[in-house]
Amino acid sequence: MRFYNTYPTKIGTILIVEEDKKIEQINILKEKENILDASKQETFLIKKAFLEIQEYLEGKRKAFDLPLKVEGTAFQKKVWEALQTIPYGETRCYEEIAKQIGNEKAARAVGMANHHNPILIVIPCHRVIGKNKKLVGFGAGLDVKEALLDVEKNNIENKIGE
Numbered sequence: 001m002r003f004y005n006t007y008p009t010k011i012g013t014i015l016i017v018e019e020d021k022k023i024e025q026i027n028i029l030k031e032k033e034n035i036l037d038a039s040k041q042e043t044f045l046i047k048k049a050f051l052e053i054q055e056y057l058e059g060k061r062k063a064f065d066l067p068l069k070v071e072g073t074a075f076q077k078k079v080w081e082a083l084q085t086i087p088y089g090e091t092r093c094y095e096e097i098a099k100q101i102g103n104e105k106a107a108r109a110v111g112m113a114n115h116h117n118p119i120l121i122v123i124p125c126h127r128v129i130g131k132n133k134k135l136v137g138f139g140a141g142l143d144v145k146e147a148l149l150d151v152e153k154n155n156i157e158n159k160i161g162e
Contacts, residue, residue: 001019001039002018002024002038002039003039003040004016004018004025004039004040004046005047006029007054011057011140011144012144014027019069022067023045023046023066024068024069025119026049026053026119027118027140028144045066049066052065052066052122056121057151059151059154060155062152068122070118072116075109079101079109080117080119080125082100083097083117083124083125083127084123085100086128088152089153089155089156090127091127092128092129093107093128093131094131095110095131097110098110107131110128111137114128114137115137115139125138126138126144126148126149
């Protein structure tokens with residue numbers, strides 16, 4: 001069974017989807033987005049995921065402890081695994097991620113994998129920026145990307161939640 005719930009936050013309405021007792025999706029809900037094949041229900045895991053995201057947004061959490069169900073191509077999964085190695089409060093450019101996964105010419109493909117990241121915040125695609133240090137390419141909007149990076153920058157010294 002698939003379940004979902006939505007929650008208002010300072011960065012927009014968060015959509016959390018669970019399937020088979022694993023988090024399958026975390027996203028900023030678009031106005032007319034439909035949740036197909038899922039029942040609206042606040043399960044224990046969905047509530048836990050939201051509480052961890054809320055703590056993160058408040059600067060009280062740096063790491064997440066959630067079971068994830070990540071579906072994508074082998075390349076996308078490789079990129080998403082690399083994203084999870086970027087330390088809290090740090091950024092990498094697309095080229096650096098491409099080199100990390102052993103395909104230094106794949107910076108654009110890394111960008112596309114980021115675009116298809118199904119689990120925002122927990123898989124921190126917001127930590128990937130342009131080579132020129134500018135904020136580029138974020139499906140939820142550059143204002144959300146900037147807000148997430150600001151949370152980390154402003155709480156980098158905070159030892160809570162490590």
